[in-house]
Amino acid sequence: MEIRVATLCDFAQVREGLLFVSSAGITRVYRESFPAPIGVMLALVLEMSPVEAANANKIRVRVEDADGQKLAEMVGEVQVKLGSGHDPGELVNVPFVADFRAMKLPTPGRYQVAIHPEVEGANPVALGFRAAVRAKA
Template identity: 35%
Template sequence: MRHVTVLTLCDAVSVREGLLHVLGGGITRLERESFPAPLLCNIATMVEVENVADEGHIDIVLRLLKAEAGGESLLSEISFGADYGPNDVLSLDAPAAIPLAVEAANLGLPGPGRYHVAALLDGKEAARISFWAGLSPETPQA
């Protein structure tokens, strides 16, 4: 069994010695001076895998989506894979936690509104978070 245990926008994220280090996690509101604008956030993700007696591979896709009337549009997609095995756990009875630090600061936001980040494991959506992007209150309206 595989599932996403962490999916969050954050100011900074890194992985060291199997640990996920998150700074300023849980971002749900972004203010920008104008649009289009860069995301200027990173994505922290943790995937838990049970039954790691054998080595395996998992395919992970993160999608940046913009909510629109009648649906949503795909803005960006980041695909990568991760290998795991018995060396990733202290006991074969324990699940393996696969931490992932995704640099997403340069992904583009076309305009203000509601956005989603969806995490897919092996082609199926496993988690989703939402955030809102808008103009900074100090920004003069044109």
């Protein structure tokens, strides 16, 4: 399993095996005051072999502060039933979404969303971002 697409966004959903993403590439989160909702979702596309796709695979996603302390965690499972439209040995793209919009960030500062596929040989990915107080006009 490889993570081919990983982005923080305003909104994401999976429909009919496709990933829909709105306002991707978030690296800054501005709020009036803290604690405040993080307000972001994680959108992934996982590339899997047919054997991997047919088995249940766990993915652990953590929101962490700058010191690596866990603020929130979600464990999801992906498994795909391959239809006749796939060629033998063809790699499979599997979309995955994690919703952290309501999770509270305690203070301004650096954070990251760390993605850990619980599959042998899969590499973790971390998406960093900064939370800041919105400047008053």
